[in-house]
Amino acid sequence: MQQTLITITNASTILKLLGDKTRLTMVKILDSHDCCVCEFVEMFKTSQPAISQHLRKLKDLGIVKEMRRGQWIIYSLNKESEYYPLVQNILQHLPNQDFKLKELEEQGLRISCE
Amino acid sequence: MQQTLITITNASTILKLLGDKTRLTMVKILDSHDCCVCEFVEMFKTSQPAISQHLRKLKDLGIVKEMRRGQWIIYSLNKESEYYPLVQNILQHLPNQDFKLKELEEQGLRISCE
DNA sequence: TAAACATATAACAATTTACTTATATAATAA
């Protein structure tokens, strides 16, 4: 009961958005590392438009933000979001997904390293 | 990182389930009071089968449990669920919904009072 | 400037979801 409250309507929208395995995994990964679109495409073995559409939904609700770096667009968690505390609380129940980034690095496909 | 981890697959299923305004409100109410089906029907101004189907989904995943009392079936949060800690963490971001029960009481429609 | 690369958007199809109405089941009351 400590943090700011979120309306039930807004919370259900957020939860529905996170209630997709691909998006939830994306957000968990972004919690520890920024990523660009093509990295997600590699990780999830799915089409680039599919990934792009997932990211757009997350961006529309302000959960992630983007930043262009040359030809790449780097996505990151938006820590200023009013939903960030809720998202954080959810993510802490999930196992770390760093192995997915490790796999990318081993294939030499990691881009947005900082 | 303290509590038991939940697989991303299971977590996304739970979040999708809670990503519905009616179900999320139900769970928030059940967090403080047990309720029977007909009370939810009154609260949400929707059909009895619709409510029944929402409750079944929540029950199928073990988030709520039921207990017959005469002709009524009383639903409550299943605190033994492996998902209970996650659900609790989510619910604490939501405003209290006790006013909905108050409205029922004022109409004399509260059943499962204990 | 043209080709290549990274990403976004549009249009569409398949699937899933959340209602509805009708009906079945179970308990209680008359």
Add this chain to the structure above:
DNA sequence: TTATTATATAAGTAAATTGTTATATGTTTA
């Protein structure tokens, strides 16, 4: 034991969701 009340289930439908392919946009490199 019949009527009533509470709940569940089945079947059908409309809307939402998620993927696909095709194409557009913007950046870099040759």
